[in-house]
Structures are given as structure tokens and as C-alpha cells.
Amino acid sequence: xxxxxxxxxxxxxxxxxxxxxxxxxxxxxxxxxxxxxxxxxxxxxxxxxxxxxxxxxxxxxxxxxxxxxxxxxxxxxxxxxxxxxxxxxxxxxxxxxxxxxxxxxxxxxxxxxxxxxxxxxxxxxxxxxxxxxxxxxxxxxxxxxxxxxxxxxxxxxxxxxxxxxxxxxxxxxxxxxxxxxxxxxxxxxxxxxxxxxxxxxxxxxxxxxxxxxxxxxxxxxxxxxxxxxxxxxxxxxxxxxxxxxxxxxxxxxxxxxxxxxxxxxxxxxxxxxxxxxxxxxxxxxxxxxxxxxxxxxxxxxxxxxxxxxxxxxxxxxxxxxxxxxxxxxxxxxxxxxxxxxxxxxxxxxxxxxxxxxxxxxxxxxxxxxxxxxxxxxxxxxxxxxxxxxxxxxxxxxxxxxxxxxxxxxxxxxxxxxxxxxxxxxxxxxxxxxxxxxxxxxxxxxxxxxxxxxxxxxxxxxxxxxxxxxx
Amino acid sequence: xxxxxxxxxxxxxxxxxxxxxxxxxxxxxxxxxxxxxxxxxxxxxxxxxxxxxxxxxxxxxxxxxxxxxxxxxxxxxxxxxxxxxxxxxxxxxxxxxxxxxxxxxxxxxxxxxxxxxxxxxxxxxxxxxxxxxxxxxxxxxxxxxxxxxxxxxxxxxxxxxxxxxxxxxxxxxxxxxxxxxxxxxxxxxxxxxxxxxxxxxxxxxxxxxxxxxxxxxxxxxxxxxxxxxxxxxxxxxxxxxxxxxxxxxxxxxxxxxxxxxxxxxxxxxxxxxxxxxxxxxxxxxxxxxxxxxxxxxxxxxxxxxxxxxxxx
Numbered sequence: 001x002x003x004x005x006x007x008x009x010x011x012x013x014x015x016x017x018x019x020x021x022x023x024x025x026x027x028x029x030x031x032x033x034x035x036x037x038x039x040x041x042x043x044x045x046x047x048x049x050x051x052x053x054x055x056x057x058x059x060x061x062x063x064x065x066x067x068x069x070x071x072x073x074x075x076x077x078x079x080x081x082x083x084x085x086x087x088x089x090x091x092x093x094x095x096x097x098x099x100x101x102x103x104x105x106x107x108x109x110x111x112x113x114x115x116x117x118x119x120x121x122x123x124x125x126x127x128x129x130x131x132x133x134x135x136x137x138x139x140x141x142x143x144x145x146x147x148x149x150x151x152x153x154x155x156x157x158x159x160x161x162x163x164x165x166x167x168x169x170x171x172x173x174x175x176x177x178x179x180x181x182x183x184x185x186x187x188x189x190x191x192x193x194x195x196x197x198x199x200x201x202x203x204x205x206x207x208x209x210x211x212x213x214x215x216x217x218x219x220x221x222x223x224x225x226x227x228x229x230x231x232x233x234x235x236x237x238x239x240x241x242x243x244x245x246x247x248x249x250x251x252x253x254x255x256x257x258x259x260x261x262x263x264x265x266x267x268x269x270x271x272x273x274x275x276x277x278x279x280x281x282x283x284x285x286x287x288x289x290x291x292x293x294x295x296x297x298x299x300x301x302x303x304x305x306x307x308x309x310x311x312x313x314x315x316x317x318x319x320x321x322x323x324x325x326x327x328x329x330x331x332x333x334x335x336x337x338x339x340x341x342x343x344x345x346x347x348x349x350x351x352x353x354x355x356x357x358x359x360x361x362x363x364x365x366x367x368x369x370x371x372x373x374x375x376x377x378x379x380x381x382x383x384x385x386x387x388x389x390x391x392x393x394x395x396x397x398x399x400x401x402x403x404x405x406x407x408x409x410x411x412x413x414x415x416x417x418x419x420x421x422x423x424x425x426x427x428x429x430x431x432x433x434x435x436x437x438x439x440x441x442x443x444x445x446x447x448x449x450x451x452x453x454x455x456x457x458x459x460x461x462x463x464x465x466x467x468x469x470x
Numbered sequence: 471x472x473x474x475x476x477x478x479x480x481x482x483x484x485x486x487x488x489x490x491x492x493x494x495x496x497x498x499x500x501x502x503x504x505x506x507x508x509x510x511x512x513x514x515x516x517x518x519x520x521x522x523x524x525x526x527x528x529x530x531x532x533x534x535x536x537x538x539x540x541x542x543x544x545x546x547x548x549x550x551x552x553x554x555x556x557x558x559x560x561x562x563x564x565x566x567x568x569x570x571x572x573x574x575x576x577x578x579x580x581x582x583x584x585x586x587x588x589x590x591x592x593x594x595x596x597x598x599x600x601x602x603x604x605x606x607x608x609x610x611x612x613x614x615x616x617x618x619x620x621x622x623x624x625x626x627x628x629x630x631x632x633x634x635x636x637x638x639x640x641x642x643x644x645x646x647x648x649x650x651x652x653x654x655x656x657x658x659x660x661x662x663x664x665x666x667x668x669x670x671x672x673x674x675x676x677x678x679x680x681x682x683x684x685x686x687x688x689x690x691x692x693x694x695x696x697x698x699x700x701x702x703x704x705x706x707x708x709x710x711x712x713x714x715x716x717x718x719x720x721x722x723x724x725x726x727x728x729x730x731x732x733x734x735x736x737x738x739x740x741x742x743x744x745x746x747x748x749x750x751x752x753x754x755x756x757x758x759x760x761x762x763x764x765x766x767x768x769x770x771x772x773x774x775x776x777x778x779x780x781x782x
Contacts, residue, residue: 059607135753136746148763155770162777189774190781197780200773211766383607384566384580 006428011167014421017267017413019172025266025410032407039400042393043118051121053393059386060376064394065119067369068401071251072112073146073223074244074364078252079105080153080216084209093280095423096272100263100413101256102157107408108255109150111401116142118397138225145215145222152215156208158187162201163422166191183415220248227371233310234303234375243295247364250288254338254360257281259409261354263418272419275350282353285360286342293335314378317385318370326370334363523589524550528567528581529557530610533602533617537610540617546597546719550619554578556586558609565609571619573600580606597622597723598716622717631657632722635668637713639730647702649730653689653713654696657721662695666715670699673710683712706732 046053056063079101086094117123126143133140169184191197224244227235237243257278264273303311318327338356341347347356377386526533526540533540535557544550558565566582573596578588602617639651651670655663667690671683689697703709708731717723748755 135756141756144760148760151767152763155767159770159774162774189778191777192781194780197777200777200780204770204773207766207770211763215763379607383568383605386607387609 003428007425010424010428011171011421013269013272014417014419014424015168015172017263017269017418018168018416019176022266022414025414029407029410029414032403032410035403036400036407039397039403042396042400046118046121046393046397047123053391055389055391055394056119057386057388059379060373060388062119062372062376063388064369064390064398065115066372067365068398069112069115069119070223070244070368070372071365072108072115072401072405073220074248074251074368075108075255076105076112076149076153076252077216077220077245077248078256079103080156080212081249081252082256083156084212084216087209088213091280092427093277095427096269096419097256097260097277097281098423099157099161099416099420100259100409100418102153103409103412103416103418104252104255104259105153106150106157107405107412109146109153110408111405113146113150115401138222138229141222142226145219149212149215149219152208152212155204156212159201159204159208160420160423161416162187162189162191163193164417164420166193167421168417180415217245220244227375232375233308233378234314234371237299237302239295239299243292243299246288246291246295247367250285250292251361251364253281253285253288254357254364257285257353257357258361261350261357263413267413267418269419272424278350278353279348282342282348282356285357286339289335289339289342289360293339296335310378314374317374317378322385323370323374326366330363330367330370333359334367338363523553525553525555527557528554528569528604528614530561530565530608530613531557532610532613537613540602541620542602542618543620544594546594546622548594549591550594551589551591554581554588554590556581556583559583559586561609566606567604567608567614568606569602569614570605571600571602573598574619577605594619594621595719596716597718631659631720633657633663633715633717633724634660635713635715635724635726637711637726637728639709639711639728641730641732648700649703649709649711649732650698650700651711651713651728651730652696652698653691653726654694655691655715655724656695662691662693663721664691664693664695666691666695666697666718666721668697669714669716670701671712671714672701672703673712681710703732708732 054063082094082101083098087098117126120126129140129143133143165184166188169181169188172180172184221241221244224240228237228240230236260273260277260281264270300315303315307315317323338360341352341356373388377388379385524542527535529535531537542550542552554567554569556567564583566580568578568580569588569590570577571590571592574592576590576592578590579585581588598621600619600621601615602619604611604614608614634656636654636656637651638653639649641649653668653670655666655668657663667688669688670686672686673681674684675681686701687699689699691697708729710727710729712725712727714725715721715723746753746756751758
């Protein structure tokens with residue numbers, strides 16, 4: 001098979017998820033939308049009746065919603081890490097999974113940013129943060145950093161997507177319908193693949209790849225400072241910044257692995273998302289997990305050594321009290337077991353790596369829960385511990401948020417190519433396999449022109465939906 | 471002779487009554503001699519009256535299962551016994567309570583499933599209305615507030631002495647923005663009353679339609695019968711101040727008022743930003759970082775705009 005045929009096959013493969021009818025996936029997306037709708041209904045109940053319908057109270061004002069907020073902001077780090085950091089380090093194996101990770105970043109930021117609004121009870125009061133916010137407040141830093149990160153992630157997702165959108169415009173738009181035609185035409189920015197356009201695109205990608213990394217680190221550091229800049233027992237820690245960032249990368253990579261396993265199966269992309277990708281991500285996950293274990297150990301060891309009375313009370317509740325179940329589930333199920341599974345050769349298979357990633361996601365959600373709630377429940381005056389009992393409203397909104405996130409990711413995979421076609425084509429162009437070595441942009445002009453959607457359209461048969469029906 | 475015998479007999483009959491009527495001065499140390507005793511007897515403290523103990527159930531639904539309060543009324547000087555009983559045994563989780571009587575500084579130990587009963591026994595020496603409430607963080611905490619113990623009222627014997635309270639207030643010169651209020655409490659004989667707790671109020675509009683007295687401080691009188699507080703009013707102009715003495719078994723309650731004009735008010739606590747501030751830039755250096763990031767975004771977006779232009 002020559003390079004031209006391989007390119008054709010590559011494009012067919014990677015455009016199929018967008019072009020083909022997938023009734024099964026549509027049904028799943030419909031179900032996710034229903035669940036998200038139920039979450040929205042629960043929120044409407046909360047808006048009408050106030051936060052009294054939740055388990056939040058004077059002593060525990062942050063519970064499920066803020067846990068979800070931290071979780072989703074954490075997941076968003078995976079896209080930036082895989083896309084920007086691995087791009088700058090020249091890891092070409094990242095190419096098939098970059099865009100999926102970026103989709104997850106956008107979806108998780110959108111859902112995550114909603115959570116504080118839900119937690120506020122009166123969401124219009126967010127304007128007060130803008131009108132009356134003080135520069136010394138971590139809340140204001142949070143608002144600024146998340147807004148900046150969301151904007152930067154959108155730009156960073158969109159910029160490398162332009163050539164693929166142009167390809168969709170040329171290959172799929174005429175056949176898919178008016179909406180798709182309009183969408184691809186508008187978003188392709190008249191992309192023709194000219195050298196001038198290419199230079200600008202490369203410049204934009206390079207700038208964003210460098211800029212988005214410190215923004216990413218800042219975001220979760222600032223999220224951690226909402227806790228660490230207080231004097232509360234369990235929160236008053238200098239290590240929270242890097243602790244949260246490492247935790248975000250840990251849970252983010254786990255989420256990407258989970259998504260990879262699902263979409264690889266659903267869209268039959270086994271040729272492009274191979275076992276090697278799972279292994280490489282497993283290595284990164286293992287490294288992040290070990291760092292996270294180190295930070296966790298240092299955090300609790302520091303408290304346990306000094307045993308100040310409030311910290312002693314907190315540790316007892318975590319290790320052997322009301323929160324012991326959550327704590328040990330995270331420690332064993334969310335940390336030790338997955339790390340073991342990721343490090344043993346006979347457990348480093350795709351299914352077990354996926355299981356490990358699911359355990360990590362569950363464990364990290366619970367970890368964020370018992371970072372937040374026990375410290376709030378700890379009495380500041382010599383009273384008894386406060387009680388937080390989440391209600392059906394909170395459960396519904398949290399589950400709805402996860403469903404909404406999954407729906408958004410699915411929607412993005414149906415609108416835009418899940419794998420970056422032009423980046424994968426660089427490898428084909430260079431005469432190597434679809435997933436391998438560093439790109440040089442070399443090769444006959446005809447292929448590069450075809451890659452960018454220029455004139456040699458007649459080399460390939462016209463794309464119709466019939467080519468791709470599952 | 472007959473008249474002499476009659477006089478002696480009259481003297482013998484009248485003398486004990488005369489001796490019983492003469493008030494016995496209170497010996498030092500606070501012990502009070504009981505009426506009718508002769509001066510040679512050892513004075514002992516009067517035995518307070520002992521009403522029956524009161525049992526109150528304490529649970530998430532409130533005192534005795536009713537939210538919003540408990541009303542107890544006792545006479546001054548009585549020995550009060552309150553038994554509190556745990557009423558949340560039907561809950562799957564323990565819901566401990568600690569009951570406190572404000573003003574008397576009394577507090578039960580924790581009342582919970584393991585220790586379901588607690589008793590407070592005290593002498594109601596201070597008159598007034600005192601709040602009874604739960605001070606533990608518990609389920610139904612709101613229902614265990616607002617209980618009251620009223621000491622005094624009907625049947626209370628009139629205090630021995632009326633009191634006169636005077637109040638003066640003046641704006642501080644040494645510390646601008648402060649007001650000093652001095653209250654003097656004297657008994658009916660003009661003698662200073664030491665150790666009396668006085669409460670000072672300022673009339674203010676505090677989330678109410680009308681001006682209401684807002685507590686601004688309390689102080690106990692010294693040996694000279696005066697008590698002083700210094701406070702920082704938040705507004706300028708004329709302020710109306712009140713001082714109250716709630717009374718005791720020995721002295722009647724009294725009240726006094728005065729007005730003071732404040733020329734310079736204390737604007738209150740204004741936190742000057744500390745930390746994170748750079749010379750000349752203050753905290754605004756953070757905006758430089760944000761502007762830098764968004765400017766870079768703008769450069770990239772401009773490149774996208776040019777891509778569109780060049781493809782048109």
C-alpha cells in the first residue's frame with residue numbers, strides 16, 4: 001500500500017466517527033442527556049426552594065458541589081498535559097489521543113465552572129464577585145484563572161482543529177446536511193493550506209502550547225488555595241498547590257484512559273489507539289500516582305507527627321471515625337491497588353489498565369470529598385462535629401453533571417474528528433506507520449496538499465455517508 | 471410595789487419582741503443571720519427554698535418535644551434542680567446535646583445515648599431572664615434555643631433597697647473617635663453599690679424600623695459604685711445611651727439615660743491589604759499577569775483572523 005492509499009485509509013478511518021450513523025451511541029447520548037436533564041430539574045428545585053433542600057448548613061457550606069468542582073477542574077488538566085507538555089517534549093505517540101484529551105478538557109471546564117454557581121444557591125450573586133471582589137481573595141483568583149484557562153483551552157483546541165475542520169468541510173459537509181456545512185464552513189476560517197496560513201497556524205499552536213502549561217498549573221494551584229489560604233485544620237498547608245496539581249494530572253490521565261477505552265471500542269479505532277498508548281499513559285499514570293502518594297504521605301505524616309489537638313481530632317475521624325470508610329477506600333482502592341495494577345507486568349493489559357483508571361477516578365472523587373467535608377465538620381469551638389447529609393438534590397445534580405460531561409464529550413466526537421488527522425497524516429507522509437516517529441513535514445507536495453485540503457480531491461473517491469454507515 | 475412588778479413584767483414580755491425586730495447587721499463574709507436569732511448565736515446562711523426538681527426532655531424536636539422553648543419560672547433565692555433527659559434514642563446515630571444557662575454560666579456535661587441524664591442544681595441568686603439553650607452542634611439545634619429561666623416575678627419579696635443610677639458620657643479626647651460612658655449606682659441611702667453588673671446600650675437602627683437599644687458593653691461597679699466603658703461609635707452626631715441595672719435580691723433594678731454628641735466617629739475596621747503587595751504596584755501586579763495572558767490569547771486570535779483573511 002503506498003502512502004497515498006494509506007492517507008486515504010487514514011482519512012476514512014478518522015472521519016468515520018463523524019460521518020457514520022451510530023444509533024447505539026445516539027441512544028447512549030440520549031440517555032446521558034436525560035440524566036443531565038434530571039440534574040437540571042434538581043437544580044431548578046434548589047433554585048426555587050433554596051439551599052435548604054440540600055444537606056449544606058452553616059458549618060458545612062461546601063459539600064458535593066465543590067467536590068465535583070475540584071474533580072472536574074482536575075480532569076481538565078489531562079488535556080493540557082497530554083497535548084501541550086507531550087507536544088513540547090516531542091512525544092509523537094500522543095497524536096491519536098491529544099484531541100480526545102482536549103475535548104475532555106473543554107467539557108470538564110464547562111461543567112466544573114458551573115458547580116460553584118450551583119453551590120452558591122443564588123447564582124446571580126456571581127456578579128458580586130466581579131463588582132465587589134477584592135484582589136486579595138482566592139475566590140476572585142479562581143474566577144480569573146478558570147476563565148483564562150477555559151478561554152485558553154478553547155483556543156488551543158480550536159487552532160489545531162482548523163485543518164481537520166477544513167477537511168470535514170470539503171469531504172463531509174456537502175453530504176451531512178446544512179447545519180454541518182454551515183458549521184464547518186464557519187469554523188474552517190477559509191483554510192486552504194497555503195504556506196502563509198500554515199505559518200500562522202504553526203505560530204499559534206506553538207504560542208498556545210507554551211502558554212497553556214503555566215495557566216494549567218496556575219488553575220489548580222489557585223483552586224487549592226481556596227482551601228490552603230484559610231486557617232482551617234486540614235486545609236492550612238503549604239503543600240496544597242503542588243499536591244492538587246499532581247492530583248489533577250493523576251485523575252486527568254485516568255479519565256483519558258477511560259475515555260480512550262470507550263471511544264476506541266465504539267468507533268473501532270484500534271488501529272490508531274493501540275495497546276502502546278495505554279501502556280505509555282499507564283507509565284505516566286504510575287509516575288503521577290507515585291508523586292501523589294508521596295504528597296499524601298507527607299501531608300498526613302506532618303500532621304500526625306505534631307498532633308496538634310485539632311489535627312489529632314481530624315486524623316482520628318479520617319483514620320478510624322466517621323470518614324474512615326472514604327479514607328481507606330481512597331487509600332487502598334484509589335491509590336495502592338491501581339498503582340499495583342499499573343506496575344505489575346501481568347496486570348498491564350488494556351482492560352486492567354482501564355479498571356485501574358476507573359478506580360482512580362472513583363478514589364480521587366472521594367479524596368476530594370474528604371479533603372473538604374471533614375475539615376468543615378471539625379468544630380472551631382468546643383462543640384461537637386457538624387453533620388453533613390447530602391440529599392437527593394445533590395446526588396441528582398452531581399450525577400447529572402457527570403452525565404452532562406459525558407454527553408458534551410460525545411457530542412464533540414460526533415462533530416469533529418476525534419483524532420487529529422493532519423498530525424497523523426504527517427507520519428504517513430513521512431513514510432512511517434500511523435502512530436510512530438517524529439514528524440518532519442517532509443514528503444511529496446501532493447500529499448501535503450491533500451493533507452491540507454487543497455486541490456487533489458480527484459485522487460480520492462467522494463465521501464458519502466454510505467461509505468461509513470456502521 | 472404593784473406598779474414595779476407590772477413594769478418588770480411588761481419589760482420581760484416586750485424585750486424579746488424588741489430584740490427580734492431589730493435588724494441584725496450582716497457580718498463580714500456574706501453570711502446573713504436568720505431573723506429572730508439573738509446576737510450571740512452563730513450566724514448561718516439562710517436555707518433557700520427547695521422546689522421540686524423539674525425534668526426536661528432534650529432532643530432534636532426541642533425541649534419536651536416542642537421547638538422554640540422552655541419557660542421556667544422560679545423565685546429568687548430558691549434552689550433549682552433541673553434534670554435533662556436525652557430524647558433522641560430513636561435516631562440511628564447519636565445526637566449529643568450540652569445544655570447551658572446563660573448568665574449563670576452553667577452547663578451540663580454531654581447528654582447522649584451513653585449518658586442520657588444530666589442534672590443542674592443551683593441557687594437562683596441573680597434575678598432576671600436567662601436563656602436556656604443547647605450549645606453543642608447537633609441535629610435540631612435551632613429547636614433547642616430560646617428557652618428561658620425567669621428568676622423573680624410574683625411572690626418575690628421586695629428588695630431591701632431602691633437604687634439610683636446616673637450616667638454620664640463624653641467623647642474621648644485622648645483617643646479620637648471614642649466615647650466614654652461612666653455610670654454610678656447608689657442605694658437609697660446614697661451609698662455606692664459595689665460589684666453590680668451594669669449593661670450599656672446605644673439606641674440604633676439595627677435591621678429594625680425603629681431605633682432599638684443595642685448592647686454595646688457591660689461592666690461591674692467598683693468599690694466607689696461606678697462602672698466605665700469606652701466604645702467607638704460608628705456614626706457622628708447625637709447618640710442616645712442607656713444603662714441598666716437588672717437588680718438583685720438586695721437592690722431594686724434601675725435605669726438611666728443620657729445623650730452625647732460625637733464629632734468624629736471611628737470608621738470601623740478597615741483592613742489594609744497586606745502581603746502580595748509590591749512597591750508602587752500594590753496588589754495590581756496580579757492584573758499585569760492576567761493582562762499578559764489575555765494579550766497572548768489576543769495575538770493568537772489575531773493570527774486566526776489573518777488565516778481567515780488570507781484564505782478569503
